[in-house]
Amino acid sequence: MLVTVLVVAALLVGACSSSPGASTSDAAPDTTVPAGASAGDLVGSPIPTESYISLRRIVDRTLRFRYLSTDPDSGGLTPVSAAVFVPRGRPPAGGWQVLAVGHPTTGTAGNCAPSLHAGLLGTVSLVASMLELGFVVVQTDYQGLGTPGRHRYLDPAPAARAIIDSVRATRTIIDDTSDQWWGFGVSQGGHAVFHANEIAGTYGRGLTLRGTVSMSPALDVAPLADAMAAGTLTEEQIAFLPLVLTGLQTIHPELVIDDYVRGPLxxxxxxxLECEDVALVQKQAVVEATRPEDYRPVDAAATDRLRGWLREVSLPQGRAAAPMLIAYSDGDEVIPAPWTAKAIDQACRQGDVITSLRVRNQPHGILDIGSAATDWVAAVRSGQRTPNTCA
Structure with missing residues (x-):
């Protein structure tokens, strides 16, 4: 089905429509952690680049860089790569506010770092729109994409820390930046900035988070285990499953992939796990050939283990420090609307301030919500009260 091909491509939000890559020779090769370093410190020197061709008209300058973030297991520091974009014009009074973009799912292979690609693997238009609003925009690649190590897909702890530390690094690189920052994420990135909001009051000390926007966020993924056991995965969820299992296995090495998938899948x-477009047709053929028996857990114990692991990475996990806008769709075939609605309800009961927008008949990914996001940001910026779904 052509529609499913397009939706699977949309799940990877641009990863399956690859653009010419930014030269990897631009990247600072050094990943050594300097003695006495702290989270947010740079590794090597930022590299000016003009690789993101479609942004040249609206950026004053663009730099690729590596910085340090905290590994949630060891507590040590690990390098992460990112790109930062400075808009044209003079900084406003008080300095540029920083907007940190949490990119959507690209893949788990090392070359799936958006900063390595001229189109940012699908987020270049989003970055452009934020630049036009007058933000300095930074987009992290997350740990394990573009830097050594495995990518912990959908693990909220390293992703949220990478978001916050990208803001710290940006303030080191770009003069006239404020300590005030915002988060905007889609899908995997919506999950990341949501958790960044939850830890902003502790891990994010020294910075002032104004608000976060999560679009099609993968918040509650625990129901995926029961859908697998029931044999009711959508085609989009079948394409999603290898990424989820691979990410969980980086946290739980005891996870046995063969307990959950077999056959053509x-x-x-x-x-x-890849982000190139050459395998798109093959991916679709595999999805269409996959049957429920190819992804049912081997037994009830395997289902219980998977459900528990998925709950560990699901959100919410704490009270948010700043207001949130959450946009999701009743046409989402990856993270169904009831899953997201349940997570929002849990967050409300914790005391979060959330403006929730539920749209109709749009697939998972970047949603068309008109000017709602920019209006919401403008309202929060000016100190106006925003609609509170939790009230």
Whole structure:
């Protein structure tokens, strides 16, 4: 089905419509952690680049860089790569506010770092719109994409820390930046900035978070285990499953992939982790050939283990420090609307301030919500009261 091909491509939000990559020779090769370093410190020197061709008209300058973020397991520091974009014009009074973009799912392979690609693997238009609003925009690649190590897909702790530390690094690189910052994320990135909001009052000390926007966020993913056991995964969720299992295995090495996938999906498992467009048709063929028996957990115990692991990475996990806008769709075939609505309800009961927008008949990914996001940001910026779904 052509529609499913397009939706699977949309799930990877641009990853399956690759653009010419930014030269990897631009990247600082050094990943050594300097003695006495702190989270947010730079690794090597920022590299000016003009690789993001479609942004040249609206940026004053663009730099690729590496910075340090905290590993949630060891407590040590690990390098992360990112790109920062400065808008044209003079900084406003008080300095540029920083907007940190949490990019959507691209893949888990090392070359799936958006900063390595001229189109940012699908987020270049989003970055452009934020620049036009007068933000300095930074987009992290997350740990394990573009830097050594495995990418912990959908693990909120390293992703949220990478978001916050990208803001710290940006303030070191770009003069006239404020300590005030915002988060905007889609899908995987919506999950990341949501958790960044939850830890902003502790891990984010020294910075002032004004608000976060999460679009099609993968908040509550625990129901995926029961959908697998029931044999009711959508085609979009089948394409999503290898990424989820791979991410969980980086946290839980005891996870046995063969307990959850077999048949054509198991045989072609690796292609779903890549971000190049050459395998798009093959991916679609595998999805269409996959049957419920190919993804049912081997037994009830395996389902219980998976459900528990998914709950560990699901959100909310704490009270948010700043207001949130959450936009999701009743047409989402990856993270169904009831899953997201349940997570929002839990966050409300914790005392979060949330403006929730539920749109109709749009697929997972960047949603068309008109001017709602920019209006919401403008209202928060000016100190106006925003609609509170939780009230």
């Amino acid at each position: 198991r045989e072609a498992f690796g292609i779903f």
